[in-house]
Structures are given as structure tokens and as C-alpha cells.
Amino acid sequence: MDLEAYLSAGAKGGLLPWSVQLSAARNFDLPLSVVEERAILAGLLPARYQRNRESISINEQFILCRSRVAIIGCGGLGGYLIEELARLGVGTLVGVDPDVFEEHNLNRQLLSQIDALGEPKVQCASRRVMAINPAVRFEARPERLGPENGLALLEGCQVAVDALDGVSSRRALKDACAAIGIPMVHGAIAGWYGQIATEFPGDGILEALYAHATEEKGSEKQLGNPSFTPAVIASLEAAEVCKLLLGKGQALRHMMLAVNLLDMSFERIKL
Amino acid sequence: MLITVKLFANFRVGRFVVEVRDYPAGTAIKAVSGSLGLASQEIGMTMLNGRHAEPERVLKDGDVLAFFPLLGGG
Numbered sequence: 001m002d003l004e005a006y007l008s009a010g011a012k013g014g015l016l017p018w019s020v021q022l023s024a025a026r027n028f029d030l031p032l033s034v035v036e037e038r039a040i041l042a043g044l045l046p047a048r049y050q051r052n053r054e055s056i057s058i059n060e061q062f063i064l065c066r067s068r069v070a071i072i073g074c075g076g077l078g079g080y081l082i083e084e085l086a087r088l089g090v091g092t093l094v095g096v097d098p099d100v101f102e103e104h105n106l107n108r109q110l111l112s113q114i115d116a117l118g119e120p121k122v123q124c125a126s127r128r129v130m131a132i133n134p135a136v137r138f139e140a141r142p143e144r145l146g147p148e149n150g151l152a153l154l155e156g157c158q159v160a161v162d163a164l165d166g167v168s169s170r171r172a173l174k175d176a177c178a179a180i181g182i183p184m185v186h187g188a189i190a191g192w193y194g195q196i197a198t199e200f201p202g203d204g205i206l207e208a209l210y211a212h213a214t215e216e217k218g219s220e221k222q223l224g225n226p227s228f229t230p231a232v233i234a235s236l237e238a239a240e241v242c243k244l245l246l247g248k249g250q251a252l253r254h255m256m257l258a259v260n261l262l263d264m265s266f267e268r269i270k271l
Numbered sequence: 272m273l274i275t276v277k278l279f280a281n282f283r284v285g286r287f288v289v290e291v292r293d294y295p296a297g298t299a300i301k302a303v304s305g306s307l308g309l310a311s312q313e314i315g316m317t318m319l320n321g322r323h324a325e326p327e328r329v330l331k332d333g334d335v336l337a338f339f340p341l342l343g344g345g
Binding site: 073075076077078162163164165166167170187188189190191192193194195208209210211212213214215216217218219220222223225230258260262263267269270271 | 279280281283284288311312315316317318321323326337339340341342343344345
């Protein structure tokens with residue numbers, strides 16, 4: 001019996017139970033990610049994605065499965081992004097962050113927990129992805145993205161997501177994305193406030209947003225970051241990534257969404 | 272001359288969302304931000320009539336100015 005016949009025999013109503021996906025990987029000595037790809041290609045949707053179906057077709061699920069996305073920064077925004085993109089079924093996630101978890105991360109960073117203080121953020125991210133969707137490949141890069149390693153970190157990615165916490169690293173990410181010709185989904189937070197935008201190479205959005213920036217940090221120095229702001233902004237970024245990968249909907253291009261959770265206002269600003 | 276000033280995020284706290292304000296002819300953008308107590312290092316982006324503008328730019332009657340703080344956290 002070949003893999004596809006084995007998967008078909010174990011499927012129920014076009015859905016592939018996790019137990020069958022797992023046994024197929026074992027019996028055919030294949031990574032779970034490969035079993036997932038072959039199943040979707042054969043028209044069998046892993047059962048975990050059945051609630052995706054009304055929003056994301058099986059063909060689109062296949063596109064997500066074949067996609068590679070870099071998440072630059074695995075802290076406040078990055079933790080939620082990794083969680084959501086892994087649950088969505090993006091095939092390969094590259095997590096980039098040189099830091100370890102510290103106590104002051106616990107108020108908002110999804111992947112931080114008391115028994116992981118001192119551990120590299122990318123290591124915790126890798127463990128989380130394994131726990132929630134082991135069919136997703138997670139590549140942990142405990143590095144700071146800069147001009148010297150940007151291209152290597154983004155190689156093969158269709159989209160990069162900005163979950164960074166400084167101006168110069170955002171500029172380096174924008175340059176690396178432009179050099180390899182992929183879009184970048186920008187997000188930033190401070191206190192009750194956040195902003196997101198999607199930049200295609202040459203759009204100049206990042207230059208505009210940080211045009212006057214002379215310092216590395218912004219208002220978050222005074223305002224801090226409560227638990228809900230990164231969750232909101234990261235979720236908006238994840239939706240933007242999903243649309244970019246699938247080529248559907250309307251991207252936040254040539255504009256910025258200014259989010260104010262204190263006034264509960266969402267304003268689109270043309271740039 | 273009358274200038275419409277729009278503020279975003281924490282710039283609104285203790286100030287306003289949008290206000291029409293009177294300034295003498297020849298006023299530059301940086302004088303407006305200064306009059307509102309917005310420190311230059313706090314400003315991420317300034318837009319004049321929907322386009323990015325430099326702080327030295329001199330305003331004219333009826334201009335619409337928007338100040339966005341620098342948000343850098345992640």
C-alpha cells in the first residue's frame with residue numbers, strides 16, 4: 001500500500017485524523033510535514049484544519065503548507081504570530097531572535113513562562129510549535145537580524161513579518177526584504193497603541209513611518225506594553241500574512257492602520 | 272492662519288484628537304509641534320495635507336497637519 005492509499009483508507013469524510021497522520025509518518029518513515037503535504041495534495045484535509053475550511057479552501061491550505069514565513073522577533077508580537085501561523089498551517093516558520101526570556105516579558109509575551117526564564121526565545125517557540133502543530137517545521141535562529149545576515153535569514157521566504165522592537169533592526173529588515181523582493185508586514189506597539197502596514201519593495205512606508213526617528217526606541221519606553229496590545233497587532237499582522245500568501249483580499253498597502261485601544265479607534269492613514 | 276491639527280495615539284492624552292488652531296503667518300511645522308509640547312524625538316511621522324512633510328516646512332492657511340508618535344515596540 002502506498003502512502004496515499006494508506007491515508008485514504010484512514011480518512012473519514014475527506015478529513016485525515018491526527019492519529020492516522022502520525023502512524024503514516026511512522027510506517028512510511030516520513031516527516032509529519034511531508035505526510036501533511038502529500039495528504040492535502042491528495043485532497044485529504046488534516047482534521048485539525050476542518051474549521052479553516054469555510055475561510056480557506058483545501059487548495060489554499062496546500063499553498064499555506066508549501067509556504068515559508070520568517071518571523072523577526074519572538075517576543076510580544078512574535079509569540080502570537082508564531083502561535084497563529086503554526087495553527088493556521090503555514091508549512092515552515094523561521095523564528096529569529098537572539099534574546100532569552102526575562103521576568104518583565106511575562107505580562108505579555110505568549111511564549112514566556114516562569115519555568116522558561118533564561119531560555120532562548122526561539123527555543124521556547126520551537127517547543128510551542130511542536131506542542132500545537134508538529135507538522136509545521138520551525139527553524140530556530142538565535143540571531144539578531146542585521147545587514148550581514150538578513151539575506152540568509154530570509155532566503156526562500158515568501159513573506160517576512162516585523163515583530164521587532166527597534167528602529168535600526170526594522171530598517172535592516174526592510175532592506176533585506178527589498179533585496180530579495182518579498183513583502184514585509186510591519187507591526188509596532190506602545191502602550192494602548194499600535195500600527196501595522198504592508199510594505200512591498202520600494203513602497204517607502206517604513207521610511208515614512210520612521211522618517212524623524214533619531215532614537216532606537218519609541219513611546220513604548222514611557223508607555224510599556226500591556227498584555228492585549230501585542231495580541232491585537234500580531235493577529236492583524238497574521239491575517240495580513242495569510243492574505244499575502246494566498247493572494248486574496250486587500251493588503252494594507254500604501255497605508256497604515258493606526259490602532260488606538262484607549263479610544264477603540266482603527267484608522268487607515270494613506271501614505 | 273487656521274491650521275487643522277490631528278493627533279494620534281498617546282499624543283491625544285491631555286491634548287485633543289483634532290482641533291483647528293490659529294497660528295501667525297510663516298509658522299513652520301516644528302513650531303506647531305513645539306507649541307503642543309511634542310518633543311521632536313517622540314515624533315515618528317508628520318503628514319501635511321496627507322503627505323509626508325519635514326519639520327522645517329512653513330505652513331499656509333487651511334493646511335491639515337497630523338502628528339504620529341514613534342511606536343517601536345514589539
